Amino acid sequence: MNAMTEALRPYTEGFKAFASTHADKAVWLKDLRRDAFAHFTAQGFPGERDEDWKYTSLRPLEKRGFVSTSSVPEQIQPGLLEPVLLREQPAYQLIFINGRYTPVLNDAVNRISGLHITELSQSLQQDARGLQTWLAPETIWKRDSFTALNTAFLQDGVLIECDAAVHLERPLQLIFVSRQQPQPSACYPRILLRLGAHSQVTVIETYYGLEGSANFTDSVTQILLEDSASLEHLRIHRESPGDFHVSRVAVDQQHASSYTSHTFNLGGLWIRTDLQTRLQAPQARTVFNGLYAVNGRQHVDNHTRIEHLSPDTHSDELYHGIIGGHARAVFNGKVIVAKHAIKTNAAQSNNNLLLSRGAEIDTKPELEIYADDVQCSHGATIGQLDEQALFYLRSRGIDAQSARGMLVEAFAYRLLERIDTPELRAYAARQINSVLPGLATVMEPL
Amino acid sequence: MLSITNLHAKVEGKEILKGLNLEVKAGEIHAIMGPNGSGKSTLVHILAGREGYEVTAGSVTYLGKDLLSMPPEERARAGVFLAFQYPVEIPGVNNVYLLKAAYNAIRKQRGEPQMDAMDFLTVVKAKMQFMGIDPSFLNRAVNEGFSGGEKKRNEILQMLVLEPRLALLDETDSGLDIDALKIVAQGINELRSPEHAMVMVTHYQRLLDYVEPDVVHVLADGRILKSGDKQLALELERRGYDWVLAEAAA
Ligand SMILES: Nc1ncnc2c1ncn2[C@@H]1O[C@H](COP(=O)(O)OP(=O)(O)OP(=O)(O)O)[C@@H](O)[C@H]1O
Numbered sequence: 001m002n003a004m005t006e007a008l009r010p011y012t013e014g015f016k017a018f019a020s021t022h023a024d025k026a027v028w029l030k031d032l033r034r035d036a037f038a039h040f041t042a043q044g045f046p047g048e049r050d051e052d053w054k055y056t057s058l059r060p061l062e063k064r065g066f067v068s069t070s071s072v073p074e075q076i077q078p079g080l081l082e083p084v085l086l087r088e089q090p091a092y093q094l095i096f097i098n099g100r101y102t103p104v105l106n107d108a109v110n111r112i113s114g115l116h117i118t119e120l121s122q123s124l125q126q127d128a129r130g131l132q133t134w135l136a137p138e139t140i141w142k143r144d145s146f147t148a149l150n151t152a153f154l155q156d157g158v159l160i161e162c163d164a165a166v167h168l169e170r171p172l173q174l175i176f177v178s179r180q181q182p183q184p185s186a187c188y189p190r191i192l193l194r195l196g197a198h199s200q201v202t203v204i205e206t207y208y209g210l211e212g213s214a215n216f217t218d219s220v221t222q223i224l225l226e227d228s229a230s231l232e233h234l235r236i237h238r239e240s241p242g243d244f245h246v247s248r249v250a251v252d253q254q255h256a257s258s259y260t261s262h263t264f265n266l267g268g269l270w271i272r273t274d275l276q277t278r279l280q281a282p283q284a285r286t287v288f289n290g291l292y293a294v295n296g297r298q299h300v301d302n303h304t305r306i307e308h309l310s311p312d313t314h315s316d317e318l319y320h321g322i323i324g325g326h327a328r329a330v331f332n333g334k335v336i337v338a339k340h341a342i343k344t345n346a347a348q349s350n351n352n353l354l355l356s357r358g359a360e361i362d363t364k365p366e367l368e369i370y371a372d373d374v375q376c377s378h379g380a381t382i383g384q385l386d387e388q389a390l391f392y393l394r395s396r397g398i399d400a401q402s403a404r405g406m407l408v409e410a411f412a413y414r415l416l417e418r419i420d421t422p423e424l425r426a427y428a429a430r431q432i433n434s435v436l437p438g439l440a441t442v443m444e445p446l
Numbered sequence: 447m448l449s450i451t452n453l454h455a456k457v458e459g460k461e462i463l464k465g466l467n468l469e470v471k472a473g474e475i476h477a478i479m480g481p482n483g484s485g486k487s488t489l490v491h492i493l494a495g496r497e498g499y500e501v502t503a504g505s506v507t508y509l510g511k512d513l514l515s516m517p518p519e520e521r522a523r524a525g526v527f528l529a530f531q532y533p534v535e536i537p538g539v540n541n542v543y544l545l546k547a548a549y550n551a552i553r554k555q556r557g558e559p560q561m562d563a564m565d566f567l568t569v570v571k572a573k574m575q576f577m578g579i580d581p582s583f584l585n586r587a588v589n590e591g592f593s594g595g596e597k598k599r600n601e602i603l604q605m606l607v608l609e610p611r612l613a614l615l616d617e618t619d620s621g622l623d624i625d626a627l628k629i630v631a632q633g634i635n636e637l638r639s640p641e642h643a644m645v646m647v648t649h650y651q652r653l654l655d656y657v658e659p660d661v662v663h664v665l666a667d668g669r670i671l672k673s674g675d676k677q678l679a680l681e682l683e684r685r686g687y688d689w690v691l692a693e694a695a696a
């Protein structure tokens with residue numbers, strides 16, 4: 001008990017300070033935050049006995065004692081963001097530094113026709129009624145400490161609404177920058193995204209750590225896709241070697257809507273992401289693609305959950321993992337087919353490449369099927385670089401390191417092939433290439 | 447060019463090569479025949495530098511250098527090429543990408559400039575046509591989903607592009623239809639010259655009808671038991687290997 005109280009103390013102190021500086025007039029908001037924080041302290045951080053956290057220990061996070069980010073962050077040079085900025089095609093870009101929106105690029109994002117972007121701190125004041133249902137604790141992750149914590153500190157983030165039938169030509173990129181602070185700090189961004197019927201949008205959520213950053217991001221992204229809306233969603237994790245991140249993405253899909261997620265976990269020290277979608281009406285389809293490539297002492301945990309709640313819904317999931325050094329990866333993919341969700345089609349596959357003896361993967365696909373007349377498949381593999389292929393390449397004059405690189409790349413590129421737009425594929429390739437050479441050079445024999 | 451002296455080698459503790467001697471001069475084509483499991487693939491794998499073999503005695507010199515001390519890629523860059531008995535499928539690695547990387551690695555070793563992508567493509571396309579390989583194979587993954595014969599043709603295509611000084615062909619003729627055999631033989635003859643040497647492992651006389659060997663060897667029980675000219679191959683076709691073994695035992 002004492003240890004837990006101790007672990008929660010920085011958050012308790014942070015919340016006190018936060019509540020006094022954000023003494024909002026809106027009673028509902030004050031209550032929401034207070035309830036959420038009470039919820040968080042009552043539950044504490046998930047423990048080892050929590051099945052959802054079986055392979056990911058909270059100890060490293062608890063030990064850090066992250067304080068709340070309070071100071072208003074200064075400007076940064078846009079050049080610092082070059083590695084993660086989408087340059088392959090014109091894009092709208094919003095920059096958040098340690099969770100807070102910061103106009104860095106002077107982007108004309110507020111003048112995109114059909115798209116309404118509001119800083120969350122503003123919309124919390126203006127649009128109380130519209131937001132309350134979205135933010136009510138029972139709507140998502142109600143038993144999740146990290147969502148509760150995010151809700152307690154609700155302030156930073158963005159509300160994005162797309163009008164019906166709008167096809168946004170340029171991707172919208174949200175860049176969350178983790179920047180070194182006097183003390184390792186926590187931030188709590190919230191992204192709310194609603195696509196109107198028949199609209200079509202591409203969003204890139206990028207988490208990027210600048211040199212020396214060692215912060216904690218507790219992010220929550222909520223997405224609502226109305227009838228026939230279509231979202232392509234890239235998520236790039238390139239945090240610093242000292243950064244922590246717990247990321248929640250919850251999608252709700254209406255009739256014939258289409259959601260495609262491409263997750264690239266390439267950085268950070270300790271990363272947990274939970275991606276979930278609920279297919280609420282017929283012909284809704286979802287694609288989850290993911291690549292985690294970790295090295296050194298990194299820990300990355302991907303939990304995904306696809307709920308087929310209506311007949312005639314489709315899902316397709318492919319995650320690849322590349323694990324080197326003493327890194328550890330966790331994959332848990334749950335597919336649930338509700339009782340009446342007949343004619344569901346669900347395919348899931350998780351393949352892992354272990355590059356060193358110290359690397360570790362725990363993978364667990366889970367199918368829960370309560371309906372008849374469904375087509376579901378799942379599978380997981382764990383392997384090493386193919387020795388025969390390595391020799392074949394070397395016998396053609398390719399040096400050992402390049403040969404390893406070619407095989408690792410080939411394994412990773414399976415995920416790039418699943419991005420349709422050439423520009424986005426090139427962007428993702430550039431992101432992947434920031435880590436692959438490092439992974440391929442592991443000389444440690446297996 | 448290649449000089450193998452008293453080579454002994456073990457696999458998983460079991461002695462496979464038991465004092466093998468072989469001399470190959472530039473310009474020569476040698477055929478190696480022998481019963482299944484006699485150590486033919488083991489020999490060419492050791493020459494190409496595959497791991498998992500323990501050389502317990504003997505030496506191999508190639509162009510005056512100690513071949514066995516070189517890693518596989520260095521041997522390739524020095525002009526050694528192995529056409530695999532079972533070419534490896536490599537999903538996700540593009541056929542032409544591998545060819546180009548291999549080609550440029552070898553050129554770099556020779557101190558020659560890298561070839562421009564367009565020029566390279568022209569060269570490769572011409573050789574593909576020569577080998578009767580459809581251009582669509584350029585952009586397929588290395589050997590992935592290739593038929594047995596297509597894999598063998600692809601090996602010879604690589605050989606023609608890389609122009610090795612010493613080509614080791616491990617049963618390249620096995621699994622080929624009659625037309626493909628002629629094409630593969632044409633490919634081999636294409637490379638034949640006073641500077642190039644080849645060692646062809648084969649079970650059949652048929653290939654030797656199209657590619658005339660200078661020397662034919664019988665490899666059995668881990669050694670070269672008998673050598674002769676192409677007449678030896680004809681005799682083996684008629685009489686099998688038992689008489690060679692009996693002769694050696696006598
Ligand atoms: N990795 C291995 N482990 C155990 N035994 C092996 C291994 N590799 C080869 N051998 C054995 O070594 C012997 C020689 O094999 P090799 O492949 O060289 O024969 P070969 O002459 O090429 O035969 P074939 O004509 O059938 O291709 C065989 O008895 C084989 O089983």
Ligand SMILES: [Mg+2]
Nearest residue numbers: 486487488531
């Ligand atoms: Mg063999």
